[in-house]
Amino acid sequence: MDGYPASFDEEACGMASASPGTSAPAARYVDGKSRQVTADTEQLLDFTRDGLAVFDCRRTIQWVNRSFCRITGWRRDEVIGRDAGLLVDPGDAVALWNTVNTAGQFSGEILGRDRHGHSFPAALTVRALVDGSGTVGRYGAVLHDLSRRKQADETIRTLTCLDDLTRLPNRHLFGDRLTQAIGAAERSRRLVVLAMVGLDGLKAVNETFGHRTGDTLLRQASERLIACLRGHDTVARLRGDVFCCLLTDFASAQDARLVLTRLCESFAAPFAVTGNELYLSASVGVSVYPLDGANPDELLRKAETAVSRARRQADTPIRFYTPEMHAEAVARLQMDGALRKAAARGELEVHYQPKVVTATGRIVGAEALLRWTHPEMGAISPARFIPIAEETGLILQIGDWVLESVCAQLNRWRAEGRPVVQVAVNLSAHQLRQPDLVERIDAVIAAHGLPPELLELELTESAVMANAEQAVTTLSALHARGVRLTVDDFGTGYSSLSYLKRFPLDTLKIDRSFIQDIDANPASADIVTAIIAMAHALDLTVVAEGVETKAQHDVLHRLECDQIQGYYHSKPIPAAAFAALMDARGVRR
Numbered sequence: 001m002d003g004y005p006a007s008f009d010e011e012a013c014g015m016a017s018a019s020p021g022t023s024a025p026a027a028r029y030v031d032g033k034s035r036q037v038t039a040d041t042e043q044l045l046d047f048t049r050d051g052l053a054v055f056d057c058r059r060t061i062q063w064v065n066r067s068f069c070r071i072t073g074w075r076r077d078e079v080i081g082r083d084a085g086l087l088v089d090p091g092d093a094v095a096l097w098n099t100v101n102t103a104g105q106f107s108g109e110i111l112g113r114d115r116h117g118h119s120f121p122a123a124l125t126v127r128a129l130v131d132g133s134g135t136v137g138r139y140g141a142v143l144h145d146l147s148r149r150k151q152a153d154e155t156i157r158t159l160t161c162l163d164d165l166t167r168l169p170n171r172h173l174f175g176d177r178l179t180q181a182i183g184a185a186e187r188s189r190r191l192v193v194l195a196m197v198g199l200d201g202l203k204a205v206n207e208t209f210g211h212r213t214g215d216t217l218l219r220q221a222s223e224r225l226i227a228c229l230r231g232h233d234t235v236a237r238l239r240g241d242v243f244c245c246l247l248t249d250f251a252s253a254q255d256a257r258l259v260l261t262r263l264c265e266s267f268a269a270p271f272a273v274t275g276n277e278l279y280l281s282a283s284v285g286v287s288v289y290p291l292d293g294a295n296p297d298e299l300l301r302k303a304e305t306a307v308s309r310a311r312r313q314a315d316t317p318i319r320f321y322t323p324e325m326h327a328e329a330v331a332r333l334q335m336d337g338a339l340r341k342a343a344a345r346g347e348l349e350v351h352y353q354p355k356v357v358t359a360t361g362r363i364v365g366a367e368a369l370l371r372w373t374h375p376e377m378g379a380i381s382p383a384r385f386i387p388i389a390e391e392t393g394l395i396l397q398i399g400d401w402v403l404e405s406v407c408a409q410l411n412r413w414r415a416e417g418r419p420v421v422q423v424a425v426n427l428s429a430h431q432l433r434q435p436d437l438v439e440r441i442d443a444v445i446a447a448h449g450l451p452p453e454l455l456e457l458e459l460t461e462s463a464v465m466a467n468a469e470q471a472v473t474t475l476s477a478l479h480a481r482g483v484r485l486t487v488d489d490f491g492t493g494y495s496s497l498s499y500l501k502r503f504p505l506d507t508l509k510i511d512r513s514f515i516q517d518i519d520a521n522p523a524s525a526d527i528v529t530a531i532i533a534m535a536h537a538l539d540l541t542v543v544a545e546g547v548e549t550k551a552q553h554d555v556l557h558r559l560e561c562d563q564i565q566g567y568y569h570s571k572p573i574p575a576a577a578f579a580a581l582m583d584a585r586g587v588r589r
């Protein structure tokens with residue numbers, strides 16, 4: 001209350017302030033000049049947004065300004081003469097006056113009380129006012145209403161803790177809830193189950209129908225998740241297509257299975273979004289407090305490890321964390337790190353496996369298969385490292401490297417005057433999704449001056465189907481240039497020949513699993529017979545892969561399978577050995 005007019009007349013103020021809103025108080029002053037100054041000051045005090053009050057030495061309210069009335073709801077005539085204690089929450093009052101009495105001033109956040117007894121947050125300063133003789137005669141108070149600021153803070157807090165899209169808690173808020181749940185579980189000796197849910201299929205929807213549809217789908221998916229949980233469980237969206245459920249109060253981790261199974265099953269029905277029926281599936285990775293970790297970070301990390309396993313091996317959609325998963329994750333990371341350096345260190349090599357006409361034994365092509373020899377780990381099978389490269393996206397660089405190596409090799413053979421056959425390169429689903437795939441292939445072919453007909457691309461059914469719409473466009477453009485296209489591992493994916501008809505394919509490669517026992521198992525022979533008949537009806541060349549024996553060869557010959565590939569003729573071999581094999585077999589230009 002610095003600057004409070006010293007000549008202020010308490011009695012007169014009480015009377016003058018009786019009607020709220022009057023701006024010119026009728027105070028009595030010693031002379032006319034100081035009276036004017038005081039009247040001006042008091043008007044000024046009514047302008048301020050802060051509430052101002054004066055209490056006498058018995059803490060009786062003597063004067064208040066207009067903002068004080070606005071903040072507290074009291075009228076001046078009601079509040080003047082009453083005890084100042086009614087303005088402050090009783091919980092704060094004692095400490096406040098103790099501080100004023102000992103230090104001469106209190107300044108801090110308190111809970112104020114309005115006319116109706118409702119609390120509101122406020123910043124309050126109360127200072128003892130000393131008169132001319134040095135005695136404390138009155139107290140001045142400045143009251144700053146914090147309700148709006150607190151509300152704004154709360155809104156900001158809510159906004160920053162909720163996911164924009166689904167309005168579910170975000171990672172930050174989820175972390176808080178998890179910490180609380182762990183605290184409660186520690187006291188109750190019950191279990192907390194953390195279930196990380198990865199939704200598979202969103203990427204394809206975003207790519208095919210656009211992000212708006214993907215967003216709507218996510219909102220619907222979050223509603224399904226909520227519907228599966230119990231009232232006191234929490235579900236949060238951690239990122240993109242990953243959600244996390246916090247399930248509390250279990251005696252055994254297995255008790256959570258029921259909820260989790262219900263959750264996975266709830267994704268069986270399609271989602272209706274903008275006239276489309278869309279499907280998502282849920283993979284769930286579970287970690288349990290206190291069995292798998294003692295703090296939120298550890299539990300989240302382990303649930304993350306478990307969900308990546310569940311996503312990779314979709315046969316079991318719910319995976320509980322096991323220590324062995326951690327070891328595997330570490331090994332995968334190490335392998336990813338080593339693979340990133342492999343090409344530059346010359347550890348990669350392309351081997352070639354001949355494709356042979358069944359009836360004549362003539363080599364008509366080859367499949368390029370990648371080989372990685374690590375200086376310490378030795379030869380690592382593509383069946384191990386390709387899936388990791390697919391997961392990390394490294395497959396794009398590796399795929400480029402293979403394509404470049406094959407084209408360079410074909411060019412060398414041509415420059416050496418050797419006969420060249422068509423070489424098939426495996427293309428992963430990731431590569432097929434590259435928007436500039438056609439340009440990339442154009443560029444590599446042009447750089448080596450190769451006729452596009454020498455290049456063949458092998459794609460699995462699932463890779464083609466996962467990007468069906470985009471695949472039709474990309475594959476048509478490649479086919480129009482003369483690049484040959486093969487569907488690999490046929491029979492293991494969707495196996496819908498009629499669907500495959502939409503794609504401009506040249507060759508169909510029957511999966512090894514049907515060839516393995518074709519000479520011993522009539523069922524396999526029947527399936528292969530049917531595939532060959534349908535493929536021929538669609539004008540496709542049929543290749544059988546993984547042919548190891550003469551018996552298998554003979555059955556395939558009888559079934560009129562056009563070409564065979566497998567150990568029976570040759571394992572995949574280095575480029576030089578393949579050239580020698582072609583020489584030996586008399587393949588000439």
Ligand code: C2E
Pocket residue numbers: 353368369370381382383386399402425426427428458488489545546547548565566567568572
């Ligand atoms: P794939 O494309 O189906 O290749 C055929 C696999 O069968 C090869 O395994 C080949 O070595 C093997 N194989 C060939 N004949 C026989 C046989 O008579 N008996 C048996 N048991 N196996 C036979 P590989 O080289 O281990 O490759 C495994 C998979 O890794 C490939 O399956 C392919 O999907 C992937 N892959 C290999 N190289 C590349 C590559 O450069 N790019 C991409 N994206 N994937 C590749």
Ligand code: MG
Pocket residue numbers: 367426458488
């Ligand atoms: Mg292949």
Ligand code: MG
Pocket residue numbers: 488489509511545
């Ligand atoms: Mg294959």
